Every structure is written in C-alpha cells, then in structure tokens.
Amino acid sequence: MDDVKGRTDTGRTPASPVRSTGVSPAVDFEDVAVTLGGRPIWSAATFNIERGECVALLGPNGSGKTTMLRIILGQLMPSAGRVMVLGGPPRRGNRAISLVPQRRELVSDLGIRSQDLVLLGICGHRWGFGRASAAEQRQVCRALQAVDALAYADKPLGILSGGQQQRVFIAQALLDDLQLLLLDEPLASLDMKSQHEIVKLISEINRSRGVTTLIVTHDLNPLFPVIDRVLYILDGHPRCGPVSEVVNAEKLSRLYATPVRVLHTLDGEVFVRGT
Numbered sequence: 001m002d003d004v005k006g007r008t009d010t011g012r013t014p015a016s017p018v019r020s021t022g023v024s025p026a027v028d029f030e031d032v033a034v035t036l037g038g039r040p041i042w043s044a045a046t047f048n049i050e051r052g053e054c055v056a057l058l059g060p061n062g063s064g065k066t067t068m069l070r071i072i073l074g075q076l077m078p079s080a081g082r083v084m085v086l087g088g089p090p091r092r093g094n095r096a097i098s099l100v101p102q103r104r105e106l107v108s109d110l111g112i113r114s115q116d117l118v119l120l121g122i123c124g125h126r127w128g129f130g131r132a133s134a135a136e137q138r139q140v141c142r143a144l145q146a147v148d149a150l151a152y153a154d155k156p157l158g159i160l161s162g163g164q165q166q167r168v169f170i171a172q173a174l175l176d177d178l179q180l181l182l183l184d185e186p187l188a189s190l191d192m193k194s195q196h197e198i199v200k201l202i203s204e205i206n207r208s209r210g211v212t213t214l215i216v217t218h219d220l221n222p223l224f225p226v227i228d229r230v231l232y233i234l235d236g237h238p239r240c241g242p243v244s245e246v247v248n249a250e251k252l253s254r255l256y257a258t259p260v261r262v263l264h265t266l267d268g269e270v271f272v273r274g275t
Helices: 067-072 114-123 134-146 162-173 192-208 249-256
Strands: 027-036 039-049 055-056 081-087 097-100 180-184 212-216 229-234 237-240 260-264 269-275
Touching: 027 067, 039 229, 055 067, 055 192, 067 081, 067 180, 067 212, 067 229, 097 162, 114 134, 114 162, 134 162, 162 192, 180 192, 192 212, 229 249, 249 260
Parallel strands: 039 237, 055 212, 055 229, 097 180, 180 212
Antiparallel strands: 027 039, 027 081, 229 237, 260 269
16 A cells, blocks of 8 residues: 555544435445355445445455445346445446446557547447537536546547546546446556545545545545545455544454554544555
8 A cells, every 4th residue: 555644534524314314325235245156255235325425445356346336336236135326226327326447548549539538428328429419518518627627628538647537537427417426446557646636526526516426446545535434345244434443454454464554643644554
C-alpha cells in the first residue's frame, strides 16, 4: 500500500439511518452467498449501504470484489440469500446504476473523442451510433462539465493523460438519473496529483448530487477523506463497518495475509503501509 496520508476523522456527516425514515437502503444484502462453477466465492453477506454513503470495498485479489459488483448490477444471481438494490431486485440495464470499470492504458493513436465516449454511455444501448439528439448532446455537455473535462471534449482519448482519461470515464457514467455509482480501482496507475483530483471529483459527485458511491480499491490512503464506511471480504465473508473499526493493523494484516501497519499522527491523520 502506498504511503499517502489520509484522515479518519474527516468531519463528514454519516448517512442518516434510512430504515427509520421509510426509505430503503441503496444496497441491501441479507445472508447472501455466491458459488461459481461449483466453487464457493463468499457467503454470509449481510450488510447494507445507505443512500448517499461513500463506501470503500476491500479484499485481496480473487476474494470476489468483482463478483460483488456483478451481483449489484444484476449480471449474476446469488446462490443463496436476498439482494435489493435501490428498493428492488437487481436487474441488468438499470439506468440508475453506472459502473466505471478499471481503466486500461489506451494506445496513443486511439481516435475516439472524449465526447463520443460519453455519448456511448448515454445511447450505447441503441443499435449503431447514429446522430445524437439535441437533448443527448446537452447531456454529454453536462457530464463533461461536471468532471471539468469540457476543454478536451474534442480530443482523442489516446492523447489524454491518465487523470484526464479517468475524468472522461466518470463522465460517461454520469447519467441524468444516476443514483448508484460503482468504481473499480479508479486510482490505479495514477500519479499522486491525479489521485487527489479524482478523489475530490468522486467526493463532489457523492455529496453534491447525493449519488451513493461504492469504490473498489487496494489502497485506502487517498480515500480516507471521503469514505463513510468500509466493506471488506475477509475469510470468505463480506462485512461492513466504520473506518475506525476496520482500519487497524490486526484486521488489515489478516485481510491481505501480510504485515500491515496503521500509523496515526497527533493531528488525527492516519495512513496505512505494508511492513
């Protein structure tokens, strides 16, 4: 894990307990288990993610983090238990949910423009690209503006920096009716400046738009200022808890099967590092 300082005492107001207000959680798992090809992936998953929360998803490689995203997206059915997403069973093509997949390095001669990639997120369900309507063009503009990427709307993705590409991929996910945003390793392969900018952008989407956010990550350090809780997969069982409860040396060392240190400073900052 990189030595990037974070803060667990972020001053963020935790999401209110939605069950008491009659509003369903954004994500609700009850004793869920998953088996693929006859092999158990994880089981006994009972947790919820409240509306408006920002939650980090931790787990070693092969622990089933991507499987978790697929279930939320309705791409995979659990072998046991009950899952509810935004008040109903998960289903494919739910326009209220968007996924930003892991960013791959793009070849420098990739010609698709930033605005065209965002347009695919809006009307990619149609057969063929076609001509964008005026309403769709306005939505593309709003999405690029929301991530501060209008300046390179006409530029090919292949010539953009890693941080600029990630902004465009997030813009593609910002549909007008977005309620739940899933991000798979959004900070991977980014330099420290770009990481800081993307974390700030994620926080703005989460707070200003009220979009529930789930972030798959191996490195909590850059995300400490923005996350409310941590969902983690330990010993084949997903669990969810407060940052202060999850981020300790014993638990993280078990999670990653390697010694991990959690360091605290006098002014309340915390950062995680391998030993």
